[in-house]
Amino acid sequence: MAEKDKDPTWKSDFPIDQEEATHVSRREFAKFLGLFSGALALGNGAIVLKSLAFPDKELEGEHFICEENEVPVGGMKQFEIHGTKDIPYILIHLEEGEWRAFEQKCTHLACAVRYRHDLGQIECPCHQGFFDPRTGVVIQGPPPRPLPQLEVAVKEGKVYVKSMSKDKPYNV
Numbered sequence: 001m002a003e004k005d006k007d008p009t010w011k012s013d014f015p016i017d018q019e020e021a022t023h024v025s026r027r028e029f030a031k032f033l034g035l036f037s038g039a040l041a042l043g044n045g046a047i048v049l050k051s052l053a054f055p056d057k058e059l060e061g062e063h064f065i066c067e068e069n070e071v072p073v074g075g076m077k078q079f080e081i082h083g084t085k086d087i088p089y090i091l092i093h094l095e096e097g098e099w100r101a102f103e104q105k106c107t108h109l110a111c112a113v114r115y116r117h118d119l120g121q122i123e124c125p126c127h128q129g130f131f132d133p134r135t136g137v138v139i140q141g142p143p144p145r146p147l148p149q150l151e152v153a154v155k156e157g158k159v160y161v162k163s164m165s166k167d168k169p170y171n172v
């Protein structure tokens with residue numbers, strides 16, 4: 001036999017039984033599934049405990065976001081209000097003098113939503129969820145709840161946001 005046809009020496013030094021090495025028994029597979037499910041349950045439990053231990057802080061007071069002329073009609077600006085769990089929000093300039101602000105996290109699986117002026121809707125690109133840009137209510141797709149909304153006020157060319165009042169939770 002030619003020298004190059006011989007098996008490399010590592011094969012004889014470290015023999016591997018291919019069939020045994022790739023065989024996964026039913027018991028091993030069930031054990032893996034059990035461990036995997038347990039890890040998922042632990043992860044979910046940790047998220048619930050964290051949200052109970054550190055609930056979202058209520059947004060207090062009025063917050064300056066930008067100059068009115070920074071966002072043209074049909075435009076959107078992303079912003080955060082520090083000290084409130086750093087939630088990302090979007091400010092939308094719907095029409096002349098008409099503004100809206102929403103949390104940017106989709107209520108389905110927390111993807112970042114964006115305003116589509118060409119569609120006149122807020123879109124979540126992950127699973128094609130769509131929201132009304134005036135109210136934040138779900139128009140289409142899997143999101144289970146409206147986008148949480150902030151109240152917007154424009155004073156002397158400056159745009160501010162604050163929490164929606166409890167008795168008027170949405171703009172309509």
Ligand code: FES
Nearest residue numbers: 106108109124129
């Ligand atoms: S995360 Fe937005 S639709 Fe699924």
